[in-house]
Amino acid sequence: xxxxxxxxxxxxxxxxxxxxxxxxxxxxxxxxxxxxxxxxxxxxxxxxxxxxxxxxxxxxxxxxxxxxxxxxxxxxxxxxxxxxxxxxxxxxxxxxxxxxxxxxxxxxxxxxxxxxxxxxxxxxxxxxxxxxxxxxxxxxxxxxxxxxxxxxxxxxxxxxxxxxxxxxxxxxxxxxxxxxxxxxxxxxxxxxxxxxxxxxxxxxxxxxxxxxxxxxxxxxxxxxxxxxxxxxxxxxxxxxxxxxxxxxxxxxxxxxxxxxxxxxxxxxxxxxxxxxxxxxxxxxxxxxxxxxxxxxxxxxxxxxxxxxxxxxxxxxxxxxxxxxxxxxxxxxxxxxx
Amino acid sequence: xxxxxxxxxxxxxxxxxxxxxxxxxxxxxxxxxxxxxxxxxxxxxxxxxxxxxxxxxxxxxxxxxxxxxxxxxxxxxxxxxxxxxxxxxxxxxxxxxxxxxxxxxxxxxxxxxxxxxxxxxxxxxxxxxxxxxxxxxxxxxxxxxxxxxxxxxxxxxxxxxxxxxxxxxxxxxxxxxxxxxxxxxxxxxxxxxxxxxxxxxxxxxxxxxxxxxxxxxxxxxxxxxxxxxxx
Numbered sequence: 001x002x003x004x005x006x007x008x009x010x011x012x013x014x015x016x017x018x019x020x021x022x023x024x025x026x027x028x029x030x031x032x033x034x035x036x037x038x039x040x041x042x043x044x045x046x047x048x049x050x051x052x053x054x055x056x057x058x059x060x061x062x063x064x065x066x067x068x069x070x071x072x073x074x075x076x077x078x079x080x081x082x083x084x085x086x087x088x089x090x091x092x093x094x095x096x097x098x099x100x101x102x103x104x105x106x107x108x109x110x111x112x113x114x115x116x117x118x119x120x121x122x123x124x125x126x127x128x129x130x131x132x133x134x135x136x137x138x139x140x141x142x143x144x145x146x147x148x149x150x151x152x153x154x155x156x157x158x159x160x161x162x163x164x165x166x167x168x169x170x171x172x173x174x175x176x177x178x179x180x181x182x183x184x185x186x187x188x189x190x191x192x193x194x195x196x197x198x199x200x201x202x203x204x205x206x207x208x209x210x211x212x213x214x215x216x217x218x219x220x221x222x223x224x225x226x227x228x229x230x231x232x233x234x235x236x237x238x239x240x241x242x243x244x245x246x247x248x249x250x251x252x253x254x255x256x257x258x259x260x261x262x263x264x265x266x267x268x269x270x271x272x273x274x275x276x277x278x279x280x281x282x283x284x285x286x287x288x289x290x291x292x293x294x295x296x297x298x299x300x301x302x303x304x305x306x307x308x309x310x311x312x313x314x315x316x317x318x319x320x321x322x323x324x325x326x327x328x329x330x331x332x333x334x335x336x337x
Numbered sequence: 338x339x340x341x342x343x344x345x346x347x348x349x350x351x352x353x354x355x356x357x358x359x360x361x362x363x364x365x366x367x368x369x370x371x372x373x374x375x376x377x378x379x380x381x382x383x384x385x386x387x388x389x390x391x392x393x394x395x396x397x398x399x400x401x402x403x404x405x406x407x408x409x410x411x412x413x414x415x416x417x418x419x420x421x422x423x424x425x426x427x428x429x430x431x432x433x434x435x436x437x438x439x440x441x442x443x444x445x446x447x448x449x450x451x452x453x454x455x456x457x458x459x460x461x462x463x464x465x466x467x468x469x470x471x472x473x474x475x476x477x478x479x480x481x482x483x484x485x486x487x488x489x490x491x492x493x494x495x496x497x498x499x500x501x502x503x504x505x506x507x508x509x510x511x512x513x514x515x516x517x518x519x520x521x522x523x524x525x526x527x528x529x530x531x532x533x534x535x536x537x538x539x540x541x542x543x544x545x546x547x548x549x550x551x552x553x554x555x556x557x558x559x560x561x562x563x564x565x566x567x568x
Contacts, residue, residue: 056463069496186482189489
């Protein structure tokens with residue numbers, strides 16, 4: 001649409017044509033009190049000069065932004081069908097300039113990769129490289145491919161389309177809303193048309209993960225640590241459109257971690273998980289060892305490690321059972337061997 | 338020399354973001370200078386000095402901070418050119434949310450944080466709407482959902498901007514921001530003749546001139562009244 005064409009349209013007609021514009025027009029203070037059925041050209045004439053100056057309103061800039069918004073949102077919605085089936089990292093160098101210890105590293109949806117290495121070894125850099133879709137232009141010189149192709153720059157610059165969603169231990173909910181209101185708000189920002197069904201699924205998934213159930217009317221700030229983490233995971237799995245989920249340790253309290261990973265992989269996410277907990281690290285299909293700022297090696301989880309994982313899980317189950325029993329006031333007893 | 342103006346609400350993380358970004362730029366062998374505009378008090382100049390970045394600080398005191406900014410940015414630019422900086426960063430707090438101390442053809446960055454509330458993007462005026470790059474900070478302490486909702490809110494008021502997340506503590510995203518701040522082909526020698534992207538808030542009333550007494554008879558000049566009837 002050209003500038004002149006858009007000037008002849010009214011906000012009302014534009015919103016009918018592009019429903020996503022409602023959020024854009026809601027942010028336009030200058031329109032309050034004006035009739036949205038009038039064309040923009042007519043509305044511009046009606047704006048009080050003093051008010052325009054107060055709000056620093058500039059008609060040309062406004063039209064430019066409106067056109068930007070329509071173009072980008074159309075691309076955003078249209079690209080919904082674009083699926084990341086494979087993410088590839090081509091090696092760069094470590095801090096000393098030595099080549100990294102792998103030839104090509106693929107990540108596919110439904111798979112889990114754990115990341116190990118001491119603090120400061122370069123984990124954040126790896127994540128930043130993925131998020132920025134590095135093209136040999138970051139300190140590590142790594143290159144990324146999406147579906148075996150050079151990625152579109154939209155992954156870098158768009159506010160709405162990000163490759164990586166993050167879940168970390170320090171995260172908290174800060175809004176003062178109920179679970180339901182909160183999810184509605186998130187769904188709206190993601191342009192989800194039929195949100196009710198999705199919101200119910202998120203809440204029931206989260207309740208599967210958390211030891212204690214919560215209702216849609218609970219305030220998000222009143223959720224326990226485990227419940228918040230469960231809600232964040234379920235919400236990221238079902239509502240975030242980022243194909244890659246990065247998890248920075250999941251604590252062992254009040255949440256079924258195995259199920260959490262299943263929910264994420266079940267939604268076709270590529271899961272990356274920084275952890276030193278053997279139970280989590282061995283759940284991964286492969287693990288990346290980071291040393292001195294570079295990827296030192298990539299290890300496929302062996303069958304022996306998988307057997308070990310089964311043992312660890314048994315011990316963990318026992319632990320969790322005792323936790324549940326303690327909570328209900330039971331006296332713990334040694335199990336019959 | 339490159340010039341970048343960075344603004345954002347107080348405590349949004351401007352200085353932390355600039356310091357992390359400057360680290361990356363310095364590793365590329367670029368010479369960075371900074372100027373910090375504030376109202377009454379700032380210790381940020383110490384932080385810049387500690388990071389080995391030459392810094393000038395300007396406190397507006399009883400003057401409108403943005404008027405103070407625009408009256409001084411040209412001289413500060415001349416200082417930067419004289420010092421042969423590759424990049425001069427001007428940092429200023431947006432205090433009434435109305436202003437955009439942004440200059441046409443000079444890269445403008447707005448820094449806002451995830452904790453500032455979901456309606457904040459709508460409350461901030463041209464400072465956010467007119468920025469070329471919007472940096473969102475403190476993303477490591479709020480949920481992914483809140484980050485996405487907040488970014489969508491920013492996007493709705495400034496669809497043309499590059500919106501990125503930078504962590505001022507770990508520096509995640511700072512390297513990426515640094516690649517957008519410095520452009521080899523840009524050479525600013527002076528700001529003379531350049532224009533603001535937007536007019537500053539206007540005021541010239543008796544209180545601008547030092548009046549302290551309250552009451553109708555002391556109000557003169559550009560005075561505006563709250564509408565209590567239709568409010």
